[in-house]
Amino acid sequence: MALTLTFCGGGDTVTGSNFLIEGARGKMLVDCGIEQGRDFVEKEMYAPFPYDVPSLDALVITHAHLDHIGRAPKLMREGFKGKVYVTPPTRDLMDIMLRDSARILAENARSHGIPAMYDDRDIDALMSRIETVEYHKEWIAAPGLSCIMRNTGHILGSGSVRITDEDGTGLALTGDIGATPNVYLRDAEAIDDADVMVMESVYGDRKNTEKGDRVPELRDALKRALARGGTILIPAFSLERTQLMLYEFSNLMDAGEIPRIPVYLDSPLAIKATEVYEKYAENYFRPEAVEELHHEKSLFKFPFLKETTSREASMAIWQDHGPKIIMAGAGMSHGGRIGRHEQKYLPDPTTTLMIVGYQAPGSPGRLLQDGVKHVRIDKKDVHVRATIESFSGWSAHADRDGLLDFAHMAQPRAKTIFTALGEPSSARFLAQRIHEYLGVTAIVPEKNQKWEITKVGAKRLS
Ligand SMILES: [Zn+2]
Incomplete structure (x- = not known):
């Protein structure tokens, strides 16, 4: 079976970034986030994950913002047996972010009379599965799936991940992309070796102050x-x-x-x-x-x-x-x-x-x-x-022109670009611009959609 990609979250911004990638022999997640700015006890966040957690081989985390890591400790409660791959700064940052999140989750859960989503023991268990990875060094994350991370200049330690299967089909997920030039972080690095790319679109329809x-x-x-x-x-x-x-x-x-x-x-x-x-x-x-x-x-x-x-x-x-x-x-x-x-x-x-x-x-x-x-x-x-x-100039996200440039740098190889992780209007706006300016198929994914990823692009399965 070819590579498949399921949008388990982040397509609608309700549950945070969460992607399931399945190869012929291995299965992995990229990110496992929670949405911010809302009451943490929304039912959807507490629902079991829509995949078989014990059969996952790995979780790769793009960066330590809660909308990318916030539900990761919950995986431990559902029997996650795999490894967690992150950059060294992400490891340190996620430790402090998750413990703070656990405290808030516990407070919210108490006030609603429900059990907390996770606690410090789950975070300890998750952290013990971490293997740190450096940018540009390729590693095998799951049977038949190799990965490489590159800096995205969004926060300290943030990175995109490109996954390659045994046929050489490349799928890249950008995580969040920083605005360039950054003051002290290094600028985002292009991804030019993916057949299909899932990119963020938070500021897909906005222009930052110069x-x-x-x-x-x-x-x-x-x-x-x-x-x-x-x-x-x-x-x-x-x-x-x-x-x-x-x-x-x-x-x-x-x-x-x-x-x-x-x-x-x-x-x-x-x-x-x-x-x-x-x-x-x-x-x-x-x-x-x-x-x-x-x-x-x-x-x-x-x-x-x-x-x-x-x-x-x-x-x-x-x-x-x-x-x-x-x-x-x-x-x-x-x-x-x-x-x-x-x-x-x-x-x-x-x-x-x-x-x-x-x-x-x-x-x-x-x-x-x-x-x-x-x-x-x-x-x-x-x-x-x-x-x-x-102020609009202080965003840690690339704006609509920065995102379009990033999509441009993925050419000519990327045949399909998904615009995810933004509000629907900005995801649609970015997809439209990618299609118009670059002539590339650009799709706004919907939650729970499953796509087949091949060298000629993405094809919807369900
Ligand atoms: Zn972020």
């Missing part, structure tokens, strides 16, 4: 916010966005472009993630950034940065009545410490809320971005009088 404009835009917004005299809130994902913001604040303060005000990093998770970034900087960052690191000792830490790990330290931030920046998770204001700060500061007209990342439809962050005056945050109605500033 990279050159985004720092002045941020600086000017910070100045406006400081003129209002109040607190600046930044809901930020712990991975990548937080580090990127720290990097830029440090540079802007060093250059005297903004006043040196306290920056509270109020997130134990982001503090730990930043440590992982520092640990791997030397080997994974671009040469210019490594040089800067040697020169400055740290890319992310600066004298006005205050890391508040403990609950007490977090609570004490409110005693600082001067202008300040508070950065905390969750990135879509759907939980975590940012909620408490938003409840306190959003009713205050001197506050500025800066939105620097993607906000999923329905999330509190998306509602705030859309300008609602009343929002429900952590079970409390909040009257919004703060100024909301939205």
Whole structure:
């Protein structure tokens, strides 16, 4: 039997990235995610996986965002016996991300009176199956299926995976693709050796602010916010966005472009993630950034940065009545410490809320971005009088032109390109552009569809 690909999640963004790949002799998954920005107890997430878990040989994870790893420990509860392949930074990051997720899942499950999806023991079991892989080194993940990962410049350790069967048919899954050029991560590498490619489409219909404009835009917004005299809130994902913001604040303060005000990093998770970034900087960052690191000792830490790990330290931030920046998770204001700060500061007209990342439809962050005056945050109605500033240039995702370029680089070999992992409208928009500009068959996959993958492209089986 030829190679087959089943879209088990990520086609509709409800359950996160999850792909089943079956060869003549081996079976593997790429990613096993959970969707963010929603209540974690949605039934679909708790349902058994739609495949026979004990017969899987391997799980390859593209990167440590929860929408790519969030259900992986649940595999252990369903009898997963295979190996887990990830890059070394992904291993470290997924450990901290999953333990934080387990804590939130447990809280949510308790409040709904249901058992948690998984706990720390399942995470320990999953982590014990990990074999780390480096970019560009091919390995056998499952009988008859060899894999190679390449950097995608999306977050530290992120990678695409190309799977080749014994006939030499190549299927690539991009995971998430970073916007280029990145400030300190290396740029995404092209995939030119796949017959069929599944690519992300999160920003498939959007254009990011030009990279050159985004720092002045941020600086000017910070100045406006400081003129209002109040607190600046930044809901930020712990991975990548937080580090990127720290990097830029440090540079802007060093250059005297903004006043040196306290920056509270109020997130134990982001503090730990930043440590992982520092640990791997030397080997994974671009040469210019490594040089800067040697020169400055740290890319992310600066004298006005205050890391508040403990609950007490977090609570004490409110005693600082001067202008300040508070950065905390969750990135879509759907939980975590940012909620408490938003409840306190959003009713205050001197506050500025800066939105620097993607906000999923329905999330509190998306509602705030859309300008609602009343929002429900952590079970409390909040009257919004703060100024909301939205930025599009800080996304960790390639925009519509970056994605089209990535699809272009897959030519001439890729005969079919699937656009997945985005909202349906952006997946459709990207597919249409790929078809129009590149003349390649581009398909928006639907959940649970199974496709046969051959050297001439993909053919729908069910
Ligand atoms: Zn991601």
